Amino acid sequence: MQPIIINNIDKKFGDVKALNNVSFSVEEGELFGLIGPDGAGKSTLFRILTTLLLADKGSASVMGMDVVKDYKKIRRSVGYMPGRFSLYQDLSIEENLRFFATIFNTTVEQNYDLIKDIYVQIEPFKKRPAGKLSGGMKQKLALCCALVHKPSVLFLDEPTTGVDPVSRKEFWEMLQRLREKGIAILVSTPYMDEAVLCDRVALIQKGELMDINTPEGIVRRFAQPMWAVGAGDRYRLMQDLRSYEDTASCYAFGEYLHVTLKSGGAGEDALCQYLSPHQDLTMFRTSAGIEDCFMYLMQEQNQ
Amino acid sequence: MLQFLAFIKKEFYHIFRDRRTLLILFGMPVIQIILFGYAITNEIRNAEIAVLDQSNDYYSSRLVQKIGASGYFKITTALQSEKEITEAFRAGHIKVALVIPKNFGYNFYHNHKAPVQLITDASDPNSATTLLNYATAIVGNYQQEMSGQLKLPLTIDVHPRMQYNPALKGVFMFVPGVMTLILMLVSAMMTSITITREKETGTMEILLVSPLSPGMIIVGKVVPYIILSFINALVILSLGVFLFGMPVKGSLLLLLMECGLFVLTALSLGILISTITASQQAAMMISMVGLLMPTVLLSGFVFPLESMPLPLQMFANILPAKWFIIILKDVMLKGSGLLAVWKPTAVLLGMTVFFIALSVRNFKTRLS
Numbered sequence: 001m002q003p004i005i006i007n008n009i010d011k012k013f014g015d016v017k018a019l020n021n022v023s024f025s026v027e028e029g030e031l032f033g034l035i036g037p038d039g040a041g042k043s044t045l046f047r048i049l050t051t052l053l054l055a056d057k058g059s060a061s062v063m064g065m066d067v068v069k070d071y072k073k074i075r076r077s078v079g080y081m082p083g084r085f086s087l088y089q090d091l092s093i094e095e096n097l098r099f100f101a102t103i104f105n106t107t108v109e110q111n112y113d114l115i116k117d118i119y120v121q122i123e124p125f126k127k128r129p130a131g132k133l134s135g136g137m138k139q140k141l142a143l144c145c146a147l148v149h150k151p152s153v154l155f156l157d158e159p160t161t162g163v164d165p166v167s168r169k170e171f172w173e174m175l176q177r178l179r180e181k182g183i184a185i186l187v188s189t190p191y192m193d194e195a196v197l198c199d200r201v202a203l204i205q206k207g208e209l210m211d212i213n214t215p216e217g218i219v220r221r222f223a224q225p226m227w228a229v230g231a232g233d234r235y236r237l238m239q240d241l242r243s244y245e246d247t248a249s250c251y252a253f254g255e256y257l258h259v260t261l262k263s264g265g266a267g268e269d270a271l272c273q274y275l276s277p278h279q280d281l282t283m284f285r286t287s288a289g290i291e292d293c294f295m296y297l298m299q300e301q302n303q
Numbered sequence: 304m305l306q307f308l309a310f311i312k313k314e315f316y317h318i319f320r321d322r323r324t325l326l327i328l329f330g331m332p333v334i335q336i337i338l339f340g341y342a343i344t345n346e347i348r349n350a351e352i353a354v355l356d357q358s359n360d361y362y363s364s365r366l367v368q369k370i371g372a373s374g375y376f377k378i379t380t381a382l383q384s385e386k387e388i389t390e391a392f393r394a395g396h397i398k399v400a401l402v403i404p405k406n407f408g409y410n411f412y413h414n415h416k417a418p419v420q421l422i423t424d425a426s427d428p429n430s431a432t433t434l435l436n437y438a439t440a441i442v443g444n445y446q447q448e449m450s451g452q453l454k455l456p457l458t459i460d461v462h463p464r465m466q467y468n469p470a471l472k473g474v475f476m477f478v479p480g481v482m483t484l485i486l487m488l489v490s491a492m493m494t495s496i497t498i499t500r501e502k503e504t505g506t507m508e509i510l511l512v513s514p515l516s517p518g519m520i521i522v523g524k525v526v527p528y529i530i531l532s533f534i535n536a537l538v539i540l541s542l543g544v545f546l547f548g549m550p551v552k553g554s555l556l557l558l559l560m561e562c563g564l565f566v567l568t569a570l571s572l573g574i575l576i577s578t579i580t581a582s583q584q585a586a587m588m589i590s591m592v593g594l595l596m597p598t599v600l601l602s603g604f605v606f607p608l609e610s611m612p613l614p615l616q617m618f619a620n621i622l623p624a625k626w627f628i629i630i631l632k633d634v635m636l637k638g639s640g641l642l643a644v645w646k647p648t649a650v651l652l653g654m655t656v657f658f659i660a661l662s663v664r665n666f667k668t669r670l671s
Contacts, residue, residue, distance in 0.1 A: 080512040086505035102309035
């Protein structure tokens with residue numbers, strides 16, 4: 001049984017289309033990433049799946065239960081971590097965890113093995129009020145609270161937003177371990193570098209899914225040759241590249257600009273020629289990352 | 304059950320860790336009842352009076368002494384001439400001036416008539432009238448004393464009796480009012496705030512995606528406030544009884560049960576407010592403006608309902624406060640039993656059921 005199935009979901013807020021004909025499904029034990037910028041409709045989809053919002057059209061099911069009809073059953077069996085930190089700030093780590101364990105009719109001790117890896121990291125601060133924790137610790141606590149009742153599906157809405165890089169890495173390592181325990185995880189993130197850590201990703205933009213594939217698959221589909229270009233004066237370099245008639249796309253990416261050409265590989269020499277006046281020019285072939293694909297797809301959708 | 308207890312425990316943590324809530328919950332009632340009980344009163348004590356005693360004989364000075372010793376007046380100025388009267392009023396301290404013309408005692412016993420003039424500052428008409436009545440009564444008493452056993456041939460003998468409040472203490476009117484006001488505010492405001500806070504901080508989102516049913520969430524949030532509000536009622540009641548000498552003539556058990564009922568009415572009103580508002584601020588505004596003002600003005604607490612225009616009297620009927628004040632006065636002052644107050648009790652009960660039913664209908668099991 002597929003833990004999450006989404007069929008042609010539409011959702012409007014007034015005149016704004018938050019979700020437009022979204023369909024995908026998540027396999028058992030899969031870590032599925034929903035990747036997209038702010039306002040793409042990720043949180044709306046999460047709320048529909050966690051039975052907090054009703055879709056205008058389409059259907060969805062979680063663990064075989066319909067999100068509209070069986071909402072009470074779904075609420076009992078899923079773990080949900082909203083995008084905004086939503087625990088009790090005036091309760092300590094321990095009190096929060098015990099509270100959420102109890103309202104799900106279980107105890108911390110019963111499912112301790114599931115949260116142990118995460119909990120030991122925040123345990124030294126267990127008497128501290130949740131409101132006084134750092135961003136990374138807050139998210140770890142929220143994950144513990146979402147996990148403490150051993151959910152069959154885990155919904156994590158932007159769990160690493162506002163978290164430092166080290167904690168982000170740790171957080172994703174935990175997700176990998178949870179997947180090994182057989183829990184299906186749907187996670188959303190605006191960070192492209194986290195996409196490669198998922199089994200499969202769906203790229204979402206303005207409420208529409210642009211692609212669903214494995215991270216490698218998405219990159220593979222992006223078959224155009226790509227160059228990384230760097231120079232002393234990056235601003236001028238970017239202006240020059242964007243005004244170059246053969247340029248298909250040009251985005252800043254770390255210290256380099258990623259460039260694709262309309263003429264593909266054939267235009268390499270001409271581009272070299274065109275950019276030669278720049279000082280400290282470096283130019284080499286590179287392979288596209290998820291972010292490149294996203295930018296490309298986004299541009300395609302906008303056109 | 305374990306879930307429920309955990310929820311209540313959590314709620315108590317919130318209350319006891321938030322100093323502001325605690326202060327509102329327990330500080331406000333005590334301060335308000337003391338404030339209303341002592342400061343806001345329409346009784347007059349120690350009004351400053353100026354005396355122009357032109358007679359200065361034995362009888363006139365005894366009259367002045369009587370007035371000074373009554374407790375209502377404090378003699379602060381002894382005037383020397385009529386001109387000084389206006390000045391004394393202009394200076395603004397005195398409320399009343401007493402003028403005793405020359406030969407007071409002689410006139411009384413020989414001419415059978417001794418005029419005395421009372422001048423009051425009527426820029427505040429109510430207290431001017433009250434003061435005048437007090438002073439006239441003292442003078443009247445003194446007159447009887449002076450005339451001794453002198454009997455008039457035919458008299459109507461009036462025996463006034465102030466039923467239920469023989470000393471005419473204003474506190475008897477204020478304590479029930481303040482109790483009502485405070486219970487209303489604390490219960491309704493605190494519950495509406497505490498529920499909207501869960502919405503505002505996003506915790507409601509998690510609570511909804513849990514096995515807790517909406518009913519359990521609401522009851523769990525409200526139970527601690529039922530307990531605290533009832534304790535509050537006890538505090539106010541004992542302050543009223545021990546500090547201000549309010550009697551409890553009726554059954555204490557009935558009184559406590561009525562208090563409990565009113566707490567429930569106010570709490571269910573608070574729940575209703577929380578189901579129609581999304582932020583703490585909005586909930587607070589509605590509780591303050593929508594409950595405080597009508598409760599103070601239209602419940603018969605400060606201004607008598609009977610003298611209001613009919614539409615306002617009708618409107619007052621939908622205020623739970625009006626009915627509770629009636630119950631409190633009946634049970635505490637008149638010693639009425641349940642039979643006498645069954646009507647307002649039934650009204651409160653009906654309101655509670657109505658508010659709860661409406662809240663349940665309004666409560667959203669989803670976010671929008």
